[in-house]
Amino acid sequence: MAIMNSRKPHVLAVPFAAQGHVKPLMKLSRQIAKRGIKVTFVNIESVHEKIVSAAKRSDERDEDEEDNIVLTSIPDGIRSEDDRSNTFKLLESLRSTMPGFLTDLIERINRSNGDEKISCVIADFTIGWILETAQKMGAEPVVFCPASAATLALMLHIPKLLEEGSLDENGTVTRGETISLLSNDLKIQKLFFDCSSRVQKATHQTKLFLCNTSQELESSACNLIPKLLPIGPLLNRNTPRSSSISCNFHPEDESSISWLSNKLSKSVIYVSFGSLAIFSQQQLDELALGLELSGWAFLWVVRSDLANGSSVVYPNGFLERVSEFGKIVQWAPQEKVLSHDSVGFFISHCGWNSTLEGLSNGVSFLCWPYFADQYHNQNYVCDKWGIGLRIDSDENGIRTRYEIKKKIDMLFCDDELKGNAMKMKEICEKSVGQGGSSYKNFEMFVDHLRK
Missing domain, CATH: 3.40.50.2000 (Glycogen Phosphorylase B;)
Structure with missing residues (x-):
């Protein structure tokens, strides 16, 4: 008979500080927690406060402890006089301060319970610099992509486009008839491009890219990324309203x-x-x-x-x-x-x-x-x-x-559009249903966490 490891898996989930990044990672964390694996979910303090405030105003009960999920926070490193809504300043601050704050947090968690040390860090793909922190602390680094596989594939393809001269250092198309996925706002384009360079570096620090998509929805894009594990669509279905904070930044009007x-x-x-x-x-x-x-x-x-x-x-x-x-x-x-x-x-x-x-x-x-x-x-x-x-x-x-x-x-x-919409619903349901492609991928990931 095999000897069981007494240490339990413990996941640290770290989203980027935006609504569209926090919610899908929380949905993933809930699914992991339902399998009996503890998750510590880390937001920066300003986001944590928004979530707690919105939950209170929506009359939600915080029972995350019972769901194997613990909500915690770290500082964002921004000075009080600076504008926290400035995404560029926020990213710059997080890049320099987050590794230190996360190191301290992981050390505290590991000291508090030797049998539940952090064994895996799931990081949003825009903050891939914390993967090095995970490795230093003895935890497996995993990347989570809340966007489509096509977006991830584009980001991973950017070095080649730079080498070809199709893009300049700001992400602007310099030649060819490339179709842009971005807006005409140069600041937003530069931000996207900056994040892309970090995603590229993250590919060398992780064995897994978890993505909120399914093979059936984006087969071509999924096939371009060898390390990709499609586990979506991530939804809140079958989650009782009172089971945990929803991670909304605003109170929901029921x-x-x-x-x-x-x-x-x-x-x-x-x-x-x-x-x-x-x-x-x-x-x-x-x-x-x-x-x-x-x-x-x-x-x-x-x-x-x-x-x-x-x-x-x-x-x-x-x-x-x-x-x-x-x-x-x-x-x-x-x-x-x-x-x-x-x-x-x-x-x-x-x-x-x-x-x-x-x-x-x-x-x-x-x-x-x-x-x-x-x-x-x-x-x-x-x-x-x-x-x-x-x-x-x-x-x-x-x-x-x-x-x-x-x-x-x-x-x-348009009855054709309506019919197509119902077909897409069936495809999504099949992928996350028992035996579906995303269902199997998620179960594979949970088994990996337990090893």
């Missing part, structure tokens, strides 16, 4: 669900642009008036900072005119909304998390990408999977109320 319950099947447009997108007041006016013109019921998520960081001002009389068929909330329980029978369509920024959540619930899309990989995700939705339409801008870069209304009308009438 009244969305009771409002939806009074609507007809597949009759509601859900409108949400994630946690980062911002719009000019002119563009918000056009969106509001486009929703009104359509006459269809809509649930619209309007963050307090959606109007270029300021409070939204609605067109005169708009709220009164749409009161019978429109509902506006600051944040919604998105997976619950998308799985609701009354929701049939999703006006989305095409962030990868939102894309997967829409796919997994069989909804059609109207695509409104904001930056980075969202443009490529739009191509998947409209061209590869055939489940959505683009909302086009006019010559001034504005998506007009008439364009919005036209595309909404087209979407409601």
Whole structure:
């Protein structure tokens, strides 16, 4: 009989400090914890405070200890007088201070319980520099990609594009007819490119890239990455609401669900642009008036900072005119909304998390990408999977109320898009269901953690 190792596996999960990175890694952590493996989930202090505050305001109970998940935090290293919303400063600070803070944290955890020392560090692919810290502390380094396999493949391909001279050091296309996956914002492009160089270095420090996708969704991209283990789509299904903090940065408005319950099947447009997108007041006016013109019921998520960081001002009389068929909330329980029978369509920024959540619930899309990989995700939705339409801008870069209304009308009438959306739902369900490709990959990873 084999002698069992008395030490238990203990995972340290470290996301990048953004909503679209924290949530999928928490979903993965929950799945690991359900298999009886302890997870310590590490946010920077400012993010940790947002999550705890949002959970309290949403009346969620923090029972993560019971789920084998412990939430903790480390400082971000930014001086009090500096702007924490500046992503460039945040990355610069984390790169210099995070290794030290994580080393201290791992040492404290290891001292507190010798049988549950940190055995594996799962790091977001944008903060790959902590993989070296993991190795120094005797833990296995694993990379987690919350974006698509195509995005990861592009990042890993950048050194070759540099060598060919197709890109310059800022990530700008210098020759050829390459299709850009990014926005025209040079700062965002530079940020993406900077992260790409770190991802490339991380390939030499890990044996595994976990990715929130499935082989069936992105077979071509998955096949380009030898170390890739697709384990998605990662969802919160079958997770009791009271079981753990949701890791939202904003409190969820549960009244969305009771409002939806009074609507007809597949009759509601859900409108949400994630946690980062911002719009000019002119563009918000056009969106509001486009929703009104359509006459269809809509649930619209309007963050307090959606109007270029300021409070939204609605067109005169708009709220009164749409009161019978429109509902506006600051944040919604998105997976619950998308799985609701009354929701049939999703006006989305095409962030990868939102894309997967829409796919997994069989909804059609109207695509409104904001930056980075969202443009490529739009191509998947409209061209590869055939489940959505683009909302086009006019010559001034504005998506007009008439364009919005036209595309909404087209979407409601397009049975082919609806049929394709249901097929994609089946593909997603099969991949994460027992015996599916992502299910098998995840079980393989859990077995690896236990060895």
